[in-house]
Amino acid sequence: MKKRAPTEQEILVDQLRQIADGLGRTFAPFCEVVVHDLRDADHSIVAIHNNLSGREIGDATTELGLARIADPAYPEIIANYANRFPDGRQAKSTSIGIKDSSGQFVAALCMNIDLTLFGALHSMLGQFGGTDDAAGIRETLEPTGAEAIRSRIDQFAARLSTTPRALKAEERRLLMRELRQSGCLEIRRAAEIVALHLGVSRATVYNDEK
Template identity: 30%
Template sequence: MLGKGIIELDILDYYKKLVDFLGEVLGENAEVVLRDCRKPDHDIIAIANGHVSGRTIGAPITDFTLSILANEEWKEKDYVVNYEGKAAPDKRLRSSTYFIREEGMLVGQLCVNIDMTPYEQVMESLRQLSGLGMMSEGVNAGIVCSGPVENFSEDVIGDMMKKAVISVVGSSEPKVRERLTQQEKIEIIGELNRAGLFQLKGAVGAVAEYLFCSEASVYRYQSKIQKKA
């Protein structure tokens, strides 16, 4: 029992204080994000230096967060560091995420996304000055990120569907999607399921429209996938 007049703070209230602090300590090239994983779409509830990815409070979930929820990686790790993030237009980020738990449940994520553009520009200048410019094709300014790639998009569902279709049939053009076989649709839905897309509200309807089939068909394909698992 709390004493009279004592207000119990939500666990994420403590982390909100860290967001602005870390944003100032790390500088304008470092975006700091606090995401509430208890909300339906895991909304951003605090952000510093949002110009790095162009996001604001309430911005949608990312494909990386969906995959974390789907494979429950947060149960085995306290954090994931130095994976690649991508923000428009063609901006590469070095990203890290800390998992916030309470009573064994994932309640939030504290994320740091560092814009690598200034460092890449410096490295490119050094390579040119040293005469190594033509020898470094395929090397990203000496900056290596390991692990998954996180995409900061305003249309997460659309981007994930496009990626899944391309991985299965090589193209996401409407004329290609109209001619998908049942087996190809099952494979595509299987990829979307593994990526955690169906945790999002409205995902089934969006997938049905994108694959030119009914919502009932999407559920039926999901059932077939589960039976094979």
Template identity: 30%
Template sequence: MIIIKHVDEFFEMMKPMIRLISSALGANCEVVLHDMRKPEHSIVGIENGHITGRKVGDSSTNLGLEVIRKPEEEGDLLNYLTSSKDGKVLKSSSLYFYDEQGKAISSVCINYNITDFMMAANVLNEFIRTAKKVDETFTGDINDVIEGLLEEAVEKVGKPVPFMQKEDKLKLLKYLDDKGVFTVKRSMERVAMFLDISKFTVYNYLEEIRVKSN
């Protein structure tokens, strides 16, 4: 709770402060200074009032009235989302000040119009949206692609090559076949070496796999 001892001096000091904040953040940023001792006409300073359509002499908001009614409850609200009467989406923060008796006497509220940002975000999200994530190897050497697919195949089988039985090797070869590895020249020799079996065995295993698939 922020306690203010010299109320009149506080308001005189805060009026240039809200101008400073609005100037720094631009025309989309409304900054409001409230004198909560008179809620019917609490706005004593406002910059960029076009955001909510308010002016000096206008009243407190419903949030301000709640703080006046229950000063013992913490009224500060930071970084919340709200909207204006004409539909602008606002990113807002409200900071309250109290006198020595604990009564709410003032608040500074920032309402930033983020409508355009949200519309832009929707466009960007639509642009970057994809149907799914796919692993793709970008390289100048086809051998790098094959090595990557061999590693993926071992992960799919779930055990190191020295512990693989025939069924495991069939599963690995089917994965490689489905991925198009054997369309590459001399790939069968590389796979045979990787599995520590003959090229002839790889060929027979592939025939067995393809017969079952058909």
């Protein structure tokens, strides 16, 4: 018996499953990725990766899904809107509706990010990166005069309406001439400072100085 060819809608949903699988693997474990088949609103969930909401395959669609089913003119992409998981955790969500050739919504891809995970990470990084300003100690591990070199480079680039890392070879040679004349290259580790600020190697700096 000849196998029935898949319909356009079935192909779209199947392709969306593959996309969801890839996104789920990429953004695990922070992002829940869900595929809704809007042809069956009562059992729309056909795939769910990195399950953060506790839903299951076969569960019903969301309010956004119902809105798309009712109105083909509903926005196809709603990005970064505030949401909340069933247990109260804050989330950031993006919902993408998929239409067939007739202009009707067939499916939706939804991504839900658990913001509490990032909130905790942000707090830890803030604590780790914090300093005790009350100690009253100001120290730098870079050579004296390093800021003066960077400032001159920034000023030179600004005159050319560009950035230090976008300077061309000829412009770098002019810059090195100015730094030499100003005495900046006499500062300890000057070549290293210039190289880091320009995003080039020290060998390039030495070559530009010739």
